[in-house]
Amino acid sequence: MTLYNNKDHNIRLTWVYLFGFLIFVILVGWIFSQALGNSAILYGAVIFAFIMNFISYWWSDKIVLKMSGAKEIGRDNNRDIYNLVENLCITAGLPVPKIYIIEDPSPNAFATGRNPEHAVIALTTGLIEILEKNEIEGVIAHELSHIGNRDILLGTVVTVLVGFIAILADLFIRISFFGGARGGDGDDKKVQLIFTLIAIVLAILAPIGAILMQMAISRKREYLADADGALLTRYPEGLAGALEKLSQSSAKLKKTNKSMAHMYIVNPLKGKKAKGFLTRIFMTHPPIEERIAKLRKTDKN
Numbered sequence: 001m002t003l004y005n006n007k008d009h010n011i012r013l014t015w016v017y018l019f020g021f022l023i024f025v026i027l028v029g030w031i032f033s034q035a036l037g038n039s040a041i042l043y044g045a046v047i048f049a050f051i052m053n054f055i056s057y058w059w060s061d062k063i064v065l066k067m068s069g070a071k072e073i074g075r076d077n078n079r080d081i082y083n084l085v086e087n088l089c090i091t092a093g094l095p096v097p098k099i100y101i102i103e104d105p106s107p108n109a110f111a112t113g114r115n116p117e118h119a120v121i122a123l124t125t126g127l128i129e130i131l132e133k134n135e136i137e138g139v140i141a142h143e144l145s146h147i148g149n150r151d152i153l154l155g156t157v158v159t160v161l162v163g164f165i166a167i168l169a170d171l172f173i174r175i176s177f178f179g180g181a182r183g184g185d186g187d188d189k190k191v192q193l194i195f196t197l198i199a200i201v202l203a204i205l206a207p208i209g210a211i212l213m214q215m216a217i218s219r220k221r222e223y224l225a226d227a228d229g230a231l232l233t234r235y236p237e238g239l240a241g242a243l244e245k246l247s248q249s250s251a252k253l254k255k256t257n258k259s260m261a262h263m264y265i266v267n268p269l270k271g272k273k274a275k276g277f278l279t280r281i282f283m284t285h286p287p288i289e290e291r292i293a294k295l296r297k298t299d300k301n
Helices: 007-036 040-068 079-092 125-130 133-148 151-177 186-233 236-248 258-263 277-281 288-300
Strands: 071-073 098-102 109-113 119-124
Touching: 007 040, 007 151, 007 186, 040 109, 040 119, 040 151, 040 258, 079 098, 079 133, 079 186, 098 125, 109 133, 109 151, 109 258, 119 125, 119 133, 125 133, 133 151, 133 186, 133 236, 151 186, 151 258, 186 236, 186 258, 186 288, 236 288
Parallel strands: 098 119
Antiparallel strands: 071 098, 109 119
């Protein structure tokens, strides 16, 4: 898959993911409403899911930039970085996104926004300081690939929906604990008991399942962005070298949290390397060693 001949496929896939998550949220809300005998829970779940999607679609970039403390730059005050982004955008056939710099010694970068016309790329000062020009170019190409593939919209909306599923599960447990379910007679009581048992299982497993889906999507999109970024620059070693240097840094970003971790080119929450299966499936990014190996294999081919 490449940015050039599979863009339409990636856009369709993005919307499939989004609608799939929305249906999942509605299904969980419906089961909880049946278990508690209160249809208002379903209506509330649907309305709140659409409101959160609307907010994340229109204002996700502003929220993320505020959280990261990024500051916008232009051609006048950072010509080198601006020219790198502009030249790659011309090659990729994308509009030039807004460019932001984060004052932070930890080397990292991310892209956000609802579409290529309203996209943002942010780089930390740490990344600019430790990378060579062709390595910075590789990172920028990677982020532009996320923009071209609509990963930036997908990542933001899915994060909101995953968080909402967790809220629904917590709400159900709290209401159940305080006796919020309405009783019934005969067959109605048996049906409600069945729904209650299903809802209890969902309350435990749905947030975990949603997170696993989010992480799996994130990892797959990182591999795709690596491949597209290498194709865009025609120099895979640039991105491979950048990832190698970023992996060697032990500095943690000053302003970040778990909800934003999947957006960055490498996980900003530094930790131990993944070894076990359970550890790997909860990773927001594929192992950097594997990403570097794939890029260098592409370079040789």
